[in-house]
Amino acid sequence: MTVRNALTVDVEDYFHVSAFANSIDQREWGDYPLRVERNTHLLLDLFDENQVKATFFVLGWVAERTVNLVEEIHARGHEVASHGYSHQLVYNQSPETFKQETLRSKSILEDIIQADVNGYRAASYSITDKSRWALDILIEAGFEYDSSIFPIRHDRYGIANSPEHPYRIDSPDGRSLVEFPLSTARLFGYRIPVAGGGYFRLYPYWLSKAGLSQVNHRREPFIFYLHPWEIDPDQPKVSTSWLSRFRHYNNLDKCEPRLRKLLTDFSFCTIREVLFEQGMLT
């Protein structure tokens, strides 16, 4: 039987990304033209064409301004999950602030869709060794799974050598949640990230496909992520450092055609469905 993989979208706009945090102050977000509704609609139509359901991690700031979009994601049969409220890196927040904004984003989404929101993904995968305390707060807030840990070494995120497949994390009070780490593969003797986003735009398609196939050959599901702005080559350009420009703008025009191939080469569904099939959620 084919392994089903988790398809995920982090619903935020081009000006929210951590790569631009030094160039764009949070108070200026309202000055930028919103592209997220248009781009998320393109993804929703593409997913319909391919008859796949996905998990959409929606930023609270976006949800407040695009209530219809969140309703539509839910109505079209996809899973709505939380991407926090303000896209600040978790390890730069106090536990108290993190808790407040996590509860705030969860209740904004639940009020809109009138259903429970049980999944969480941190801004820029910022649950690291410095911010493991966030997992206890997520458990306390009632989340059943998290997908914020990248098992690699990177300047902004990652817990190197942490597990590469879904696993359970216990909190001191005896409760637990499932962590679905961002997918990696062994290529050329190294553990490399193959989970999507900037890596998907950077690598030639055959390399992403080889890495993701390797995960499925182990009979394990992979998790794939994308942002709505990654299929929008016409977005307004932000002036920032060379590295940030490269990470954000590299191969934006190649992303959608590659995504179309990916959707036909692999089988996808929501995170909740994958974890259910793996016997990790009931």
Ligand SMILES: [Zn+2]
């Ligand atoms: Zn994000």
